[in-house]
Structures are given as C-alpha cells and as structure tokens.
Amino acid sequence: MSWFDRAERGLREFYVAPYRRVFARAKRDEEDLFMMLVLSEALGVPNPASGATLELLPEMLDRMHDWHIRQGLDQSPLDGMQCC
C-alpha cells in the first residue's frame, strides 16, 4: 500500500471514528422504529400495511432478541414468538 493510500485511510479513520457511534445509534433507532412497525399488529396496534409487514416478519426475527432487550424487556413481549 502506498503512503498516499495509507494517509488517506488514516485520515478517514480520524474523520469517521469520533462520530461512528452517533451514526450507528441513529441507524439503530431507525431500525427499532421499523421493528415496531413490523410487529405492530402483534402488539395490538392496527396496521393498514400489515399484509406487507407480515412478509418481513421472518427477516426480522433474527434481530428480535436484541430489540426487546434494548427496549428493556427481559422476555419477548409476544406470546407466539419466544426467542429466549
């Protein structure tokens, strides 16, 4: 790797790193909101797009455990879907 590339990479790290957490957290908050939209029917909130979000459910199940822990719930809030 040339010194030019290395300088570019080091500089990028210097630029990105201090705010990496801020961005990652903002992204996570967005995904948490999305998770709640997907689960809204199951949580008892009527969702006009439930047909579409139902399809997403299997995709989201992997992230379910981390999500409910982050929301401060030790157990999954949904009877039908227990992950732990």
Added chain:
Amino acid sequence: MDAPNSLVLAIIGVGMMLAGYFLYSRFLAKKVYKLNAEFKTPAHQFTDGVDFLPTNRYILWGHHFTSVAGAAPIVGPAIAVIWGWLPAFIWVTLGTVFMAGMHDFGALWASTRNKGTSMGALSGTYIGARGRNLFLVVILLLLLMVLAAFAVVISGLLVAQPGAVIPTWGALVVAVFVGQAIYRFKWNLLAVTAVGVVLLYALILLGDAYPVSLPEEGMFGLTPEGVWIVLLFIYSGIASMLPVWVLLQPRDFINGIQLFIGLGIIYGAVLLATPTVVAPAVNDALPDDTPPLVPLLFVTIACGAISGFHGLVSSGTSSKQLDRETDARFVGYFGAVGEGLLALGAIIATTAGFQTAAQWSDFYNSFSSGGVPVFVEGGASIINAGLAIPSGLSATILATMVVLFAATTLDTGTRLMRFVVQEVGEIAGVKIKTWLATLIVVALAFGLTFSQGADGAGGMALWPLFGTTNQLLAGLTLTILTIILIRKGRPFLPVLLPAAFVLFMTIYAAMVQLVNLYNAGDWLLLVIDIIIIIAATWVLVEAVIAMLAARKAPKEPEDDVALTEDQKLPRSV
C-alpha cells in the same frame, strides 16, 4: 533565581511527564490497578459495533485525546501564571504525573472492570443512590459553567483580536463545505482536507488584513463582548440541533488537524527562538485583586493538572472500546500527558513571550487582565521570533485556534446538556422536545453569563468556579476509585492522597470564593458556590462512610481466582 530559558522549561516538563508515563504508570499498572492482558474487556464481551468495539490503542488514544483536549488547558495556565511561572509549572507537571494520569487511567480501568459503565453509574454502585444523584448535580453544574465561561473567553478574544472574526465565522462555512464534499460529492478526503486547511489559512490571512471590530459604544445597548455572546449562543443553539454530519463532524475534524498544526507551530517556534522566561519565578508584586495562591491555583488550572471531565470521557466512551485491559495505561495516562503538554505550552507562551519583566507585568496588572489574550500576544511574539511570521498574523492564527477550540466545546456542551435536560424531564415524566430543551440550556447559560455583566468582565469570577466544579468531579471519581481498591485489598494510598488533596482544595477554594462573591454581592454565583460546597461536603461524608464499610467487608478475590474461562481472552498472538 536567574531567568531560565523556555527550552529548559520545556525539556524538564516533557522529561518529567515522560518519566511519569514510563515509571509511575508502570507502577500503577502492576501494583495498584493490576492490569491483566487476559481479562475479557467489555469491547469483546459485549461487541455490538456501536458502543462496544475493540479498537486499536493508538486510534483510541487519538479519539480520547481530542475529546479531552480543548481550550481549558490554555485558559487556566494563562490566568494562573500571575502567581509566577514556578507554581503553575510545578502544579502542571506534578499534577499530570501523579494526579491527572492516575485519575484518567484509573477511571478507564474502573469502568472497564464494570462492564464499561459510566462514572455516574459507578457512583450509584459504590456509593449508593444518593451518590448517583450527586453526580447528576455536579455534571449539570459543570456543563453550565463550561458554556458560560467559554462564551466569555471567546467573546473577549474576538474583541481583543478583531483579525480572528472573519476566520472564526468563516471556518463554519469551510466546515459545511467539507461535510458536503465528503458525504454528498464523495470527494477524496486527502484533497478535501488540503483544500479545507488552505481555505482556513486563507481566511486567517483575510481576517488579519480586514479586522472586524464592532463599534466600541456597542450595539442594541450591548457592549461589543455582549453582542458576540448573544451571537455565540444563537450559533451554539442552532449548531447543536443540526445533524452532526453537516457541521459538528467536519468542524471537529478540521479542528483536530488544526490542533496538531498549532502544537507543531508553538513547540517548533520555542525550539527555534528559545526565548527567555521573563516572568518572575514567584511573583511577589501581585496586583491587589489577586486571590491567594493556595487554594486558587489548584482550581484555576484544572485541565492540564487534573480534570474530572476526563473521567466522563474515560468511563462513558473509551472504556467500551478498549481492546486489551493493558491498553488502558497508554490511552488513559498518555491522554493526560498530551493535555499536560498543551498546558505547558501555554505557560511558556505567557511567561517567555515578552521582552522584559516590566512588559510582562503590564499584561498581568490585575487578576482579570490575564488569560487567553496574553497567551495569544506572548505566543505570537515567540512565533514571530522563531518562524518569522509577522506578529499580527501569528496572533490571528493563535486566536483563531483558541476560538475554534472553545467553540467546539460550546456547541458540544450545549448538545450534551440538552440530553441531560431531556433526561431530567423524563424522570419528571415530561417529554421535552429537542428545540425546547436546547432553548432551556441556552437560556440558562445565557443568564449565567450575563449575570456577570454584559461586557464579559465577569469571566474571571466564572473561571475559578468552573475549575472548582471540575475538581469536585475529579475528587468524586478518585473517591470511587479508592473504594474499589479498598474492596479489592489493593494499595490505595496513591489514589486516596490525591483525592484528599483535591477535595480539600476544592472546599477551601469554594470557601474563599464564598467570601469574595458575598463581598461582591454576586448572589447568583454565591448560590452556585454554596451548592458546590454542599455537594463537596456530601461527597466527603459519603466517601468516608463507604470507605469504612469497604474496609470491613471481605476482600474481593483477585483475577487468578475470580476470572472464569468465559471472562478471559485468548493470549495475544
């Protein structure tokens, strides 16, 4: 004592801090904190790519250092050399070696051993629920004082160095440009950085050629300083609410680059010019309004000798990214050394940047006349002698550097305090919207600043009080560290003695200021000072109770017994 050469001062100071790192921090790592490379740090145990992320120790040090370094280690020494260069020099070097390094290192270690939790949470664990509340109060006070003190510093500098006005505000445009170039246009970062730095220095040249002074009689019934303070708070309110990538991130980046350029310029100029220290070692012709050296020196210089604020960065952020526990020594202790070097540079600039002792005393003819403007003047003449940059331009460069630093702290502080206000709201069961929380923060800081008069002259009353709060926080952190060490049955005197010293000086300084503020009839600051005294006494009482309890409790086992296989990392490869 003969006037020493500033180069000698720099070499002794740097030598002492390096010796502190190589000798004392090694002792701390082996005997007191007993770092264990096999201990599974929170970064490994809870890796989530967001908060917990094992990070290369040099990069982590870079983040840590740029988070803790700011304008404070320049402002404090620039005021405190009024007592002569020797007391400030001794306090900065010994403070960095035996207190700041130990404190930052210890906070990092303690948090790493407690799942990366913050000092606030640790005070809850080791002192109890009251300890936690106490911590919130101190942090809120500290942030408020930071905002007010720095607004005064910046406005004073913008009036004293009108050349810095264009680069200061122009830097915001440069930062926005950098942010857009990187996120929207995805240009090469190296090129963008070069263009950004060139633009910033072009602005400095422009500002130097076209200084902007507000009319001396003021505007809208405010003094020039007052106008700048209003504009600064409007700016920090807006900046703290913008998405971070638009302004804060590129601005921090440019400032970081500027920090290294600035440090290079100052130390390079000292190396080439080797100016003589003209200030007296101990000033025996103190102006009448100067408060007593003991205890005020120890709160005037907080950052650069020991600063509680570092514990917040150490415990909340850096501890979650520590790859190996043994890295804590480099990241924590050396972070404090970096800040000590900045303070040392400020001492040299303010004591060696003048031709004669008489000229020096003209600048320090009153306690409120010292501070950053003198750093800028003195530093400029050293740069002029060493690098042959015209004095006026050198002064503009330094003033811009300090203003940009302080402004960073101002908007980051506004942002942080907004979170605290929203948290307090949540505890009270009220949801406070972002704009309202920002407004509350700005209004509080604004009120505090203007309670000192609209001309910024009150900065000298605010600064020591800010230092006192900062030291109180350091004392609280050291107390928690001592309790942890007692519980583990480790040697605790290297932490307890500095803790006792810092807490004693905090209370003593608060008492001295109590009298001064009462005599001056400054009721708002008097109330804040009383809160500080109550909080400090409270810390002391809680600390003694918790320490006595910890002494009686059975000792916690050491790693060789306590660590399960699950809590260990594979040996480094």
